[in-house]
Amino acid sequence: MSHKLFDIRNLEYYKSYNIFTGSKDNFRYKITPKDDLFFVEVWYGKLCYEKSEIAQQAEFVFDQEGFDKVAAWLEEQYQQKPIYIV
Template identity: 30%
Template sequence: MMEDFFLPVLSHFQNENFWTASAGALCYRVTPREEGLAAEVWEGPWRYEDSRVEETRTFPLSDEGLEELRRWLTGWRDAIGQRPRPGLEESIRRRDAVRAERARLAGQAEGTA
């Protein structure tokens, strides 16, 4: 099992800063919102904009919420780490599919504006 990964202290999020990082093949982003810490996870290696988010979950903006977030991220890191690694061609195909879907949705949004 990998060592624990780093999460900023609570004041980082209380000061309205987001956090994006990775742990093995897990990539994640944590954003403070009025309702708490919104966390999103996806499988790397691509950046957020080129990836399909697998789950989004909100945690309390508290020390207890950070610990709950850490446990949730640890579960995701372990689950993603057990998956077979896609080859380069498959990884690029997945990235390109996400890009195409985002472009299609952006085109639809422009058509309705």
């Protein structure tokens, strides 16, 4: 599956339990593999993860189908982002 909006690496990257953070405009996200799940969080603004309020979070099964759902969920969250965030 092609991930249109985000460069979130590939499933192999996460198999070593690497954490990944990224952004597009003022939309920020963090993907954390934990046990047999992907734990995904999003926030808005210019501040780092530690200084931000998490707007949404979700969990997905740690396999290719779950990985594809992570990408789809991030794209959905990005499309729903508040327009007032500067």
